[in-house]
Amino acid sequence: MYNAGKVIIFIVVLILFFTIPMWLNLGRVEAIPKPELPKDKAKCIESKEYMRAYHMKLLDDWRKQAIRENKHVYVAKDGEKYFISLQKTCMKCHNNKEKFCDSCHNFVVTHQDCWSCHIAPEVAEKWQ
């Protein structure tokens, strides 16, 4: 390889440059989001792992089933029944969108547009 020294140095510089966010946050544990979970509830409608991986799919299915198919009840894997409603079901336990939804969503910079129509509990409270 010609100019091996220069090329390798440049590659290292590039790698360092592209990993800047990692170096800047190195050792900063507080950057990892800790969504506030409802205190008096042992479990969500499905397992923690399922909710973590598929909550967006679940919510979209809820919309389709309730609005488009007129099926307003979700029977969870453990047989428990839930009335399909973001505001009347989900947010009754997760009663603070900022502390629950936003803590992760801001971290991963994925901004949902649920809240341009659905009303978060803390927003409703301030409204009155």
Place this chain on the structure above:
Amino acid sequence: MAIKRRDLLKLGGLTLIGTAASAAVGGVYTKPQEALKGSRWALAIDVVKCKENRATCGLKCVEVCHSLHNVPSIPDKKKEIKWIWEEKFEHAFPEHEANHYLNEKLHDTPFLLLCNHCDNPPCVRVCPTKATFKREDGIVMMDYHRCIGCRFCMAACPYGARSFNWIDPRPFIAKVNPEYPSRMKGVVEKCTLCYERIAEGKIPACVEACPAKAIVFGDLRNPNDEINKILKERLAVRRKEELTTYPSVFYLIG
């Protein structure tokens, strides 16, 4: 040992099925036990009763509907949003304009207008995204998540039953119902016949709110339903029958 192309493809297929299956294992969906069951929901509005009580009722049906569904009160007429509203006979039935006798007789009678949940809804036919569609129980639904605000439906609806959100409606909602969403700038909204209440076994809010019991809710396809008896006994008209949209809202005029 070299892996054969055929085996590789089979493995790939299996992985795909596995991924799809692991993503699909959620719960199942059903209808609530308490939900009202019908195959063509309709309203019969008794304008005679409505007229008798109009002076004292305070237009409860409109007030309750709009506050329950977070419908904003926008003073600018060009931007206003309405799900149910009051009109004069000559505006609700302009086709009778030349009939002075009828106009004179019904001039003082209030007519409550709302989406007719037409059996043959032109709004549904034109919506390019299927944001508005007909449910199997006759309700013409809105899936606001899908509405792109093209307003084709507003052009198609012969009854002016749809309103477009020209501005953010939230500042115009004085008292919010925390159990129901609002809408956002850029979508079309209208009455959805309280589908969310029907799912909980309750009749539409306007029907419940009317102190004179002037609005009757029922299933046209159920011969034993009270609404069919009323429609047989009384003189009932629908708006713009000649357009063959077959409205589900009847006005009892005699």
